[in-house]
Amino acid sequence: MTVPKVSRRAFIRLALLGGIGAGVAYIQHQTAGVGLLNFLRWSLRGQLQWFKPPAIVGLGKCSTYDEDLVSYLRELWGISEMPNLRGKSILVKPNLLDEVDNNIATTNPRIVGAVLDLLGELGVSKVVIGEGSAFRRDTHSLVKSCGLSQIIDPLGIPFIDLNYDELVPIKVRDGWIRNTDTLWLPRHVTEADFIISVPKLKAHHWAGVTLSLKNLLGVIPSSRYGWPKNIIHINGINATILGLYQSLPPVFSIIDGIIGMEGNGPLFGKPVHHGLLAVGRDPLAVDIVCTQLMGFSIDTIPHLSGAALAGIGQAKKIETRGTSTDQLQKHYEAPPIV
Amino acid sequence: MPSPIHYLIYAQHESGGWGYSTGQKPVVEPTAAVLLAIRNEPPANNSFQRGISWLLRSQHQDGGWGINENDAESGWQTAWALIALRYFTQNQDSISKSVEWLTTVGTLEITQAEFQKPEIPKRDNNEAFIWPWLPGQAGWIEPTAMAVLALEGMTKSRLADFRISAALSYFRKYRTMDGGWNIGNATPLDTIVLPRVYPTALVLLALARIAQPEIQTIDLNALRQDMHRDPSILLQSSGLLALSTLGEGDESLISQITEQRLQNGSWEDNPFFTAWAIMACRGYL
Numbered sequence: 001m002t003v004p005k006v007s008r009r010a011f012i013r014l015a016l017l018g019g020i021g022a023g024v025a026y027i028q029h030q031t032a033g034v035g036l037l038n039f040l041r042w043s044l045r046g047q048l049q050w051f052k053p054p055a056i057v058g059l060g061k062c063s064t065y066d067e068d069l070v071s072y073l074r075e076l077w078g079i080s081e082m083p084n085l086r087g088k089s090i091l092v093k094p095n096l097l098d099e100v101d102n103n104i105a106t107t108n109p110r111i112v113g114a115v116l117d118l119l120g121e122l123g124v125s126k127v128v129i130g131e132g133s134a135f136r137r138d139t140h141s142l143v144k145s146c147g148l149s150q151i152i153d154p155l156g157i158p159f160i161d162l163n164y165d166e167l168v169p170i171k172v173r174d175g176w177i178r179n180t181d182t183l184w185l186p187r188h189v190t191e192a193d194f195i196i197s198v199p200k201l202k203a204h205h206w207a208g209v210t211l212s213l214k215n216l217l218g219v220i221p222s223s224r225y226g227w228p229k230n231i232i233h234i235n236g237i238n239a240t241i242l243g244l245y246q247s248l249p250p251v252f253s254i255i256d257g258i259i260g261m262e263g264n265g266p267l268f269g270k271p272v273h274h275g276l277l278a279v280g281r282d283p284l285a286v287d288i289v290c291t292q293l294m295g296f297s298i299d300t301i302p303h304l305s306g307a308a309l310a311g312i313g314q315a316k317k318i319e320t321r322g323t324s325t326d327q328l329q330k331h332y333e334a335p336p337i338v
Numbered sequence: 339m340p341s342p343i344h345y346l347i348y349a350q351h352e353s354g355g356w357g358y359s360t361g362q363k364p365v366v367e368p369t370a371a372v373l374l375a376i377r378n379e380p381p382a383n384n385s386f387q388r389g390i391s392w393l394l395r396s397q398h399q400d401g402g403w404g405i406n407e408n409d410a411e412s413g414w415q416t417a418w419a420l421i422a423l424r425y426f427t428q429n430q431d432s433i434s435k436s437v438e439w440l441t442t443v444g445t446l447e448i449t450q451a452e453f454q455k456p457e458i459p460k461r462d463n464n465e466a467f468i469w470p471w472l473p474g475q476a477g478w479i480e481p482t483a484m485a486v487l488a489l490e491g492m493t494k495s496r497l498a499d500f501r502i503s504a505a506l507s508y509f510r511k512y513r514t515m516d517g518g519w520n521i522g523n524a525t526p527l528d529t530i531v532l533p534r535v536y537p538t539a540l541v542l543l544a545l546a547r548i549a550q551p552e553i554q555t556i557d558l559n560a561l562r563q564d565m566h567r568d569p570s571i572l573l574q575s576s577g578l579l580a581l582s583t584l585g586e587g588d589e590s591l592i593s594q595i596t597e598q599r600l601q602n603g604s605w606e607d608n609p610f611f612t613a614w615a616i617m618a619c620r621g622y623l
Contacts, residue, residue, distance in 0.1 A: 099568075135521060137536040140606070141570035164358035164610075167405060184405065205527050223358070223367065224405045226414060226471025226478060227521050234475055268529055336527065 034239075038175040045311030055285030055314035056080050059293075059322040060277040062258055069114035069277075070121075073254065076279035077118060079321040082252065083194075083281060086123035091130050091192035091249075092116070095199040095215050096142045097266055098135040104261055104271045106146045107200045111256040113151040115198055130188050131218050132162035134228035139163060162186040163222040174312075176243030177235050183247055184224045192249050195219075197283060201257035201276065201290055202265035203335035206237055208301035209294065210266050211287040212253035213241050220244065238303040242312055245283070253286040254279050260294070262332035269335070276328050284313025289320060295331035342616050345603035346372050347385045349612075353407075354392030356609040366403045366415035368610035369393055370422035374623060375613035377425060386426075393419055394432055401435030402443070413472045416440050417484035421623070424492060433492070440485055441498045443469065446476040458500050464511075467504035478522045482508060483540035487623075490547045506549055509541050517556025518564070533560040535568060539576035543623065546583050558586060565591075571598055571605045575618035582621040592619050 006014075024036075031039035058080035060072045092115055094107035112129065119127050129152060133139040139161040143149045152159060165186030172183050189195065199215035207214045217240070220229045232240045245251065257276030261269035276293060280286035284307045288298050298304040298315075308315030340348070350356055355364025356372045373389045376382035396419075397403055402412025403419045420436045423429075444450040447466035450473065452459045461467070468477030469485040482505045489498050514524040518533025519541045525531070538561045545552050558581065565577040578591045595615050598605060605611045617623060 136534070138568075138570035138572045141568050141573070145568070164608075166357065166362050167409075169408065184409065205529075223365065224409070224413075226475075227480065230471045230475055230478075264527075264529060 035175065041175075042310030046309050046315075047311070049311050049314050049316040052314060052317070054317035054319040055280060055282035057278060057280040057282075057286050057289045057318060057320050059289070059320055059325065059328055060279075061275050061323045061327055062277050063273070063275045065108050065110045065258055069110055070117040072277055073114050073118045073279065074121065076277060076322060077122075080279045080281065082279070084122075085119065085194065087125045088193040089126040089191065090119055090124050091128055091188055091195045092119070093130055093195055093197050093215060093218060094148070095202075095210060095218065095266075096131045096133055096139060096146060096148070097218070098133060099142055099145050100267050104259055104269075105200065105202070105265075105267050106142070106148075107198050107256045108258065109146060109148040109151045111254070111258070112148060112198060113155075115196065115254055116152070116155060116157055119196075128158050128160050128188055128192075130160040130162045130165070130186065132164075132186070132220065132222055134218065134222070137163075137227070160186070160188045162189065162219050165189075165221065167221055167224060170247055172243055172247055174243060174246040174310075176239045176246065177231075178239070179234070183244070184221060185247070186219060186221055189219045189248065195249055195251045196254060197251050198254045198256060200261065201255050201274065201294070202261035203263060203269055203294070203332055204266045205264055205335045205337065207241070207303060208335065208337055209287070209291050209296065209304075211255060211290050212251065212283040213245055213287055213303060213307070216244050216248065216251065217241060219248070238306055241303045242307055242310070245307075246312065251283050252279075252281050253283045255286060255290055257290060257293075260330075260332065262294075263335060265335055270333070272330060272332060274328070274330055282313045284308065284315055285318045288315055289318060289325070293325060293328050293330060295329070296334065300334075300337070339599070339601055340603035342599065342603050342605075342612050343376060343379050343382050346376055346609055346612060346616075347382055348602075349604070349609045350385050350388065354388035355396070355407075356389070358608055358610050360604070360607045360609070363406065364392055364396075365406050366393070366396065367405075367418050368608075368613065370415075370418035371613035371617075372609050373422040373426070375616040375620075390423070390426060393422065394429060397432055397436065401432075401437075401439035403436075411472065412439060412443075414469070414481040414484065416443075417469075417481065417488040420488040420492070421484070424488070437489065437493050437495075437498075440469075440489055441493060441495055441501070444473045445470050446474065449474070453497060458497055464504040464507040467501045468508045469501075469505070477508065479509075479512065479519050479537040480521065480540055483537070483544040486544040486548060487540070490544075502548060505544070506552065509545065510552065513554075513557070514560070516560050516563075517554055517558075518560030533557075533564060535561060535564045535570075535573035535577045538564070539573075539580035542580040543583055546580075550584075553584065558584070571595065572611050572614055575605075575611070575614035578618040579614070579621070579623065582618070583623070587621060595619060 058076035197212035355369040442453040518538035
């Protein structure tokens with residue numbers, strides 16, 4: 001019996017096909033949680049960021065909350081080339097997770113007040129403040145206890161407890177949220193032209209950091225998903241952050257890092273007198289810069305590395321303006337990440 | 339000043355239910371709470387019947403309720419609806435279906451199909467049996483306490499009894515160090531959390547029905563302490579209702595709550611909060 005002879009060309013073709021097949025099988029296996037098509041689409045979009053303009057992040061050094069905060073924000077807003085908000089409807093989303101004794105877990109109310117003053121100068125048509133606490137049944141009581149009501153009540157700016165807002169079903173986008181094609185979101189969120197995410201800069205024991213993307217979880221209505229926003233326990237916190245962000249109106253960032261939190265955040269960490277304010281129209285870029293200024297690598301923060309890979313914002317080219325990063329660099333104690 | 343009952347009549351949505359604020363489209367939780375608050379109130383008889391009709395119309399084929407009539411997924415709100423309907427409706431079919439849904443709702447570890455088999459599923463971990471916010475998820479304090487309140491006395495099902503006993507074990511295990519309860523685990527990620535009024539109040543109401551001797555003095559102290567710290571009308575009301583149910587009511591707390599009533603008769607223009615305040619001042623659910 002003679003063994004059929006395989007020509008050299010046929011052998012190379014077979015090897016090539018085998019290699020391609022093995023490669024596809026490997027990628028399929030590695031991306032089983034998200035799907036091969038999603039992975040390829042996200043990867044391509046991530047690489048395309050190289051061809052887009054850089055994201056601009058404005059950085060300022062401000063040592064206390066007693067300073068003229070609106071002047072800082074006005075300058076940072078200008079150098080960051082933020083969009084024209086005249087006539088727009090804005091939802092300001094501070095971080096009011098829960099109350100702890102030293103009150104550093106929440107966005108400082110003076111920062112929120114300065115944001116409201118700035119928005120007034122920019123000529124927005126409507127502004128509301130919204131948050132839905134992950135741990136408390138009544139977010140209004142946090143608004144009072146953290147001092148925010150003293151700022152917003154005289155201005156007549158309404159606070160919306162997003163846990164109890166009227167809900168609107170929206171289609172989830174971009175493949176991050178599995179097992180459902182619908183996300184119920186508060187009406188004040190879906191109807192806003194823009195959301196301004198105003199987090200307290202914190203280490204976070206599960207997500208790595210609380211910055212402008214992570215802060216968005218507060219818009220998930222607990223009256224639908226339970227306390228504390230139970231969709232994150234099923235879909236995963238990182239995928240939920242990204243899927244939520246992709247399903248929202250455009251988000252801009254103003255970071256309260258004057259006093260940050262290190263270690264066991266988001267509630268029980270230690271204060272860090274950082275003196276940082278950051279502003280930008282690309283939340284991913286802002287969060288990457290702030291994460292690095294905390295002394296963390298974004299490779300250790302899955303929702304940021306995932307967003308960078310998937311091109312959810314500009315991670316390839318970031319230009320910082322204002323105070324130099326050298327003057328703002330700190331080394332936060334890392335959180336006990338799960 | 340209009341009475342709180344008149345406010346609730348005024349705040350009723352034209353379709354029959356109530357939302358979390360005046361004029362908001364109906365939601366199951368506030369509708370059920372308002373129905374509990376206005377029962378036995380003759381001026382609200384008509385509102386009451388319309389509310390019951392809305393609740394029955396919003397029930398899914400599977401026996402459960404979502405957050406509102408457009409939400410197709412049944413969830414934790416089913417316990418609220420059942421608590422409201424158990425007192426009033428002549429519609430036993432609706433009640434039976436909701437009891438069945440709540441008894442067999444799946445958890446993170448046990449599917450609804452497993453719960454529907456004749457034998458109770460076997461697990462070493464009691465937490466596999468307690469109630470989630472939504473089907474297929476892990477259990478938490480609040481939906482578990484609400485399910486106990488809804489199912490207790492409503493069914494002779496062995497499974498329901500078993501799940502209620504699992505809930506009791508869960509309440510024992512997750513009591514915080516200071517007494518009382520938070521939303522779930524008392525030491526998540528090795529962090530000691532503080533007790534909070536609302537989950538503590540619901541657990542106390544549930545324990546008052548199924549195992550009152552389990553309630554410890556530290557639970558009541560924890561409740562009072564957090565009530566003192568947080569003036570939210572929802573928390574004051576739920577806390578007072580729990581204390582009153584246990585014979586620990588306090589006239590001064592009733593006065594504090596009454597003083598916060600708005601000119602339109604409501605508390606915070608919120609039918610849900612107003613319903614809780616009415617029940618707290620009345621002293622029973």
